[in-house]
Every structure is written in structure tokens, then in C-alpha cells.
């Protein structure tokens with residue numbers, strides 16, 4: 320399939336420079352998020368840290384992008400989903416996952432979900448589990464050359480997903496015209512914790528561009 324967007328012609332050295340510039344900020348912010356829920360310092364330290372964070376925020380808000388990263392980085396070929404909440408280099412909300420995919424339509428990732436993703440005590444929030452499953456299903460269908468929007472996502476939570484080191488696997492099951500069915504599972508230390516099935520659909524707007 321020929322993706323209906325022009326190729327990304329940003330030179331490698333520019334991408335490398337941006338990676339080196341913004342990656343460490345998101346990494347520091349991830350640790351900040353973790354410490355917002357896990358630090359146990361005394362109130363004076365919290366107040367001092369709050370002032371430090373506010374100073375950093377004041378620096379960063381001096382220039383705000385007009386387009387989101389997803390809107391700007393749509394081109395075909397090298398994608399830079401840096402704002403994505405699951406894999407985004409620049410997004411501290413993202414664990415982030417490093418997803419490995421093969422063109423047969425399989426994707427997998429070993430990742431870590433820390434205390435900032437807690438739902439039930441000691442367990443990953445079910446919405447976060449769904450977020451990760453949706454994303455990695457999307458990678459599997461994309462790897463098979465059948466990108467689409469999630470039309471329907473069905474999740475069965477088999478057991479609580481413990482915070483910590485986890486694995487997710489996704490694979491394409493079936494294809495029919497503009498629709499692709501894929502399955503996925505999250506695996507914890509005691510086996511599969513959640514299973515998902517997604518139907519991915521190439522949206523009408525993109526179908527019309529490709530026609």
C-alpha cells in the first residue's frame with residue numbers, strides 16, 4: 320500500500336540532535352512523575368522541588384508549538400511518534416515501550432510499568448493495560464502493511480497485572496478488505512494477565528485518498 324503522505328525528508332543528523340535534546344527532558348520528567356507518587360521527603364523539600372519545577376515550566380512555556388507532534392510527523396517512511404503516550408520519546412506519560420515488529424504482522428515489547436500506572440493496589444490500571452494493548456495491536460497491523468484506526472477493542476482481564484516488568488505480544492489474525500483483526504496479550508510473572516482482540520479499519524478519508 321502506498322501511504323498517502325509524502326516521505327519525511329528531515330536529515331538524520333537533525334533527528335539525532337532533536338532526540339539528544341528532548342529525550343533527556345522526558346526521561347527526567349518520567350522520574351519526576353514517579354517521584355510525585357513515590358517520594359517521601361519532608362514538606363520543605365517538597366516546597367523547594369515545586370519551585371524548581373515551576374522554574375523549569377516557565378522556561379519551556381516561552382515557546383509553544385502550533386501543531387502537535389503527531390500532526391507534524393505524519394510523513395511516510397521514518398515516523399517520529401514522539402508525542403505518543405505509549406512509545407513517545409518526548410512524552411513522559413509513555414513508559415515508554417520499545418516495540419519490535421516483523422512484516423508478518425507480529426509485534427512485541429518488554430516494558431516496565433511503575434507506580435504511576437497503579438489502579439488497584441499494586442496492580443496496573445485497567446485503562447493503562449488497554450492503552451498498551453491498543454498501541455501494540457496497532458503496531459502489528461501497521462507492520463503487516465494494513466494500518467488502520469481501532470474500530471472495536473475487546474479486552475478480557477484474566478488476572479491483575481502487577482506493577483513492574485511486563486511483556487506484550489500482538490499478532491494479526493485475519494484480513495478482509497479494509498478491516499484487519501488482531502489479537503494481543505499482556506504477560507506478567509504469573510502468565511497472561513489480559514487478552515485483547517481489535518478490529519482495525521482503514522478510514523474512509525484515507526481510502527478515498529488511496530483510490
Ligand SMILES: CCCCCCCC/C=C\CCCCCCCC(=O)SCCNC(=O)CCNC(=O)[C@H](O)C(C)(C)COP(=O)(O)OP(=O)(O)OC[C@H]1O[C@@H](n2cnc3c(N)ncnc32)[C@H](O)[C@@H]1OP(=O)(O)O
Nearest residue numbers: 400453454457466467468469470471518520521522523525
Ligand atoms: C490509517 C489510519 C492511521 C492514521 C495515522 C497515521 C500515522 C500514525 C502513526 C503512528 C500512530 C500509532 C498510534 C496507534 C494507536 C492505536 C490506535 C488508536 O488508538 S486509533 C484511535 C481510536 N479509534 C478511533 O478513534 C476510531 C474512531 N472511528 C472512526 O474513525 C471510524 O468509525 C472508523 C474508521 C472506525 C470507521 O469509519 P469508516 O467511515 O471508515 O467506516 P465505514 O465506511 O462506515 O465502514 C467500513 C467497514 O467497517 C465496519 N466498521 C465500521 N466501524 C466499525 C467499528 N467501530 N468496529 C468494527 N467494524 C466497524 C463497517 O461495518 C464496514 O464494514 P463492511 O465493509 O460493511 O463489512
